[in-house]
Amino acid sequence: MVDSRFDWGVTRVTPGQFRSQIEFALKDNFRFYTLTEYLDNSDFHQNRVAITFDDGYESVYQNAYPILKKYNIPATVFVNPNYLGRLNTWDVNIGGLKFRHMERRQLTELSEAGWEVGSHTMNHCDLTCLSRQAAEKELSDSLDFLKKNIKNFNYFLAYPFGNTNKKVINLCKSLGYRGGVLMGNGYKGLPEAFTIPRIGMYLLDTLYSFRQKLYVQNMRLYYNIQKILNICSNCTVLVKKNSWS
Numbered sequence: 001m002v003d004s005r006f007d008w009g010v011t012r013v014t015p016g017q018f019r020s021q022i023e024f025a026l027k028d029n030f031r032f033y034t035l036t037e038y039l040d041n042s043d044f045h046q047n048r049v050a051i052t053f054d055d056g057y058e059s060v061y062q063n064a065y066p067i068l069k070k071y072n073i074p075a076t077v078f079v080n081p082n083y084l085g086r087l088n089t090w091d092v093n094i095g096g097l098k099f100r101h102m103e104r105r106q107l108t109e110l111s112e113a114g115w116e117v118g119s120h121t122m123n124h125c126d127l128t129c130l131s132r133q134a135a136e137k138e139l140s141d142s143l144d145f146l147k148k149n150i151k152n153f154n155y156f157l158a159y160p161f162g163n164t165n166k167k168v169i170n171l172c173k174s175l176g177y178r179g180g181v182l183m184g185n186g187y188k189g190l191p192e193a194f195t196i197p198r199i200g201m202y203l204l205d206t207l208y209s210f211r212q213k214l215y216v217q218n219m220r221l222y223y224n225i226q227k228i229l230n231i232c233s234n235c236t237v238l239v240k241k242n243s244w245s
């Protein structure tokens, strides 16, 4: 999320933070790519970055897009087709504040402006907790949606809550996915293409920590912080499961 509204969660940045970070990276001559371009680009440039957003919140369209558009920077967004235009009722927020996902027309606009769109499953369910049949439906329906409706889609999946395993990866492969991105790093022993690491940006980040992340410095510390934050987001899944029972 790129949102300035008060919330207890830290998995967002404010529009002001985001603008400073982008301008900082531009000043340091970073080049920006969509995820597919980033992975396929053989013209290796020293300073490269691919910005990705999970969940497709409306705040990304409202607050991040205008900043990126100004500098002609593309990004990649991973969406849950069943939540387009709806509130994030899949998440449990301590403060009870709900956030809206972007509408289909906003997603179309981003795609037509050069953004890449990938799958985050249909309903933001933890794939490692679903039956094979249910996981297959989440994965194939979301990819079908992108193929039918989005001009500039990719064959990558962002695992909801960053959770995956061997079974999920084999299923992704059999359905035509090319790879999967994590929250943070980890999952040793699983195929590299399906455990692509990402470093998260949070409300707590300063320009100093942003610079370190950009230059891949002190990564052990940042990945460990991210691990703790991921555990917190997994706890919200448990709360949600309990609230169903």
Ligand SMILES: [Zn+2]
Residues within 6 Å of the ligand: 054, 055, 120, 124, 160, 161
């Ligand atoms: Zn998500």
